[in-house]
Amino acid sequence: MGTKFKAYSSNNFHDIKQLQNLSAGTLLRMEAVAKVLPFRTNNYITDNLINWNNIPNDPMFQLTFPQPEMLNDIDLQRVIRLMKGDKVKLDLEIRKIQMKMNPQPAGQLELNTPSLEGTKIKGIQHKYMETVLFFPEQGQTCHAYCTYCFRWAQFIGIDELKMATRESQELIGYLNEHPKVTDLLITGGDPMIMKTKVIRRYLEDILKSKPGGLKNIRIGTKALSYWPYRFTIDEDADDLMLLFEEIIDAGFHLTIMAHFTHPVEMDTPQVKEAVKRIISRGAIIRCQSPVLRHINDDADIWMEMWSKQVTMGMIPYYMFVARDTGPKGYFNLPLDEVYEIFSSAFNRVSGLARTARGPSMSTKSGKILVDGIMTSNSKKYFVLKYIQSRTPELVNRVFLAKYNPVAVWIDDLEPASKSDELFFPFMKQHMQLDNGTLDDDFDDEYAFA
Ligand code: SF4
DSSP states (O other): OOOOOOEEOTTTGGGOGGGGGSOHHHHHHHHHHHHHSOOOEEHHIIIIIOOGGGTTTOHHHHHHSOOGGGSOHHHHHHHHHHHTSOHHHHHHHHHHHHHHTOSSGGGHHHHSOOEETTEEOTTEEEOSTTEEEEOBGGGOSOSSOOTTOTTGGGGTTOGGGOOOBSOSHHHHHHHHHOTTOOEEEEOSSOGGGSOHHHHHHHHHHHHHHOOTTOOEEEEEEOHHHHOGGGGTTSTTHHHHHHHHHHHHHTTOEEEEEEEOOSGGGGOSHHHHHHHHHHHHTTOEEEEEEEEOTTTTOSHHHHHHHHHHHHHTTOEEEEEEEOOSSSSHHHHOOOHHHHHHHHHHHHTTSOGGGTTOEEEEEEETTEEEEEEEEEEETTEEEEEEEEEEESSGGGBTOEEEEEOOTTOOSGGGOOBSSGGGGGGOTTSGGGGBOTTSSBOOOOOSSOOOO
């Protein structure tokens, strides 16, 4: 018998007893933001992860609760005004603000959806040669929503932006037709929101038929942080552990791509138990997160996070640069600062934690690492390199961009010389997919879920 999950959204967040100390004005502003950006938290987070004596600065509060500054003041005031009046007008205004916030960076839906026998397969994305992403239809939500999530269109009912599939048969067909695909990343939302029997239904045929060249199964999830009971005392947690074993017994490598944003998420007895159980079944846990202002923009936090991950038996994997979507102005950090945070954490942890890679931008043509900042002839440059690309010849080759202290993304940078232009992702010839469609800005693993 598990602990009962209780979700809080904009409809019932006034029930959270710890919020009752906040002023009516603050609550109203939070409610207005929650009308625009998806908001969902739960009783595990409110009772275990948030330090309510440190509101609003507490990182987990920032991570899961809407903050007034996430909208510009004009939009915020307009929503508050309309909340008192006509619902149709309010809904129109909300949708207008949402669409300004780039809900799906770079048209990922259209541009990265592969085809099988001439028909587009919904729910599958194929960007890099070796990895296919699968979005099970029933895994398109999460135990809580991260305020910075770039997949937020999936949660606010913009139907045409949803990515999902009901059947795994098309996936199997696609994998059989693309034997170079070795990795399947099951993502969402958060696939761990699904009951085990549903996940089993998606995976069973794959385990039996071993399609194409598939070797590794990755599951992107933030459930370790937002609902660790999923792996311990939920009613089908034991069955989930059994399924993990079956995946491994069928000859696949199983990695849980865990999304931990702050070390406090790894401190509870519940998450410690969950990690132990997963590892004891033979799965590996790799950890990743974006770096974000207000939440984890401090090298000490990353040092602590990576060290704890190693101690608990997990593998530090990626630090991502926050993407161009949602309330990006609230979370963005200059690349210069992000690089310093990474370096200052990286150079103080043991070699075992130096499996962490980053800071990495998932761009139109691949993952670009900010690998250094250098000076030559009194001029400063960013040293960059692809660690993943649709154009394999570009991978691991260093290139330079002119230093820009306020740049937050590759689009803010200029090539340092003619020869560096080749590496810039907005050059169309590097955006060509194998099947002739244009590449997009989709990230395979920033799926934390
Ligand atoms: S980042 Fe992952 S867990 Fe967080 S809201 Fe987005 S999909 Fe859900």
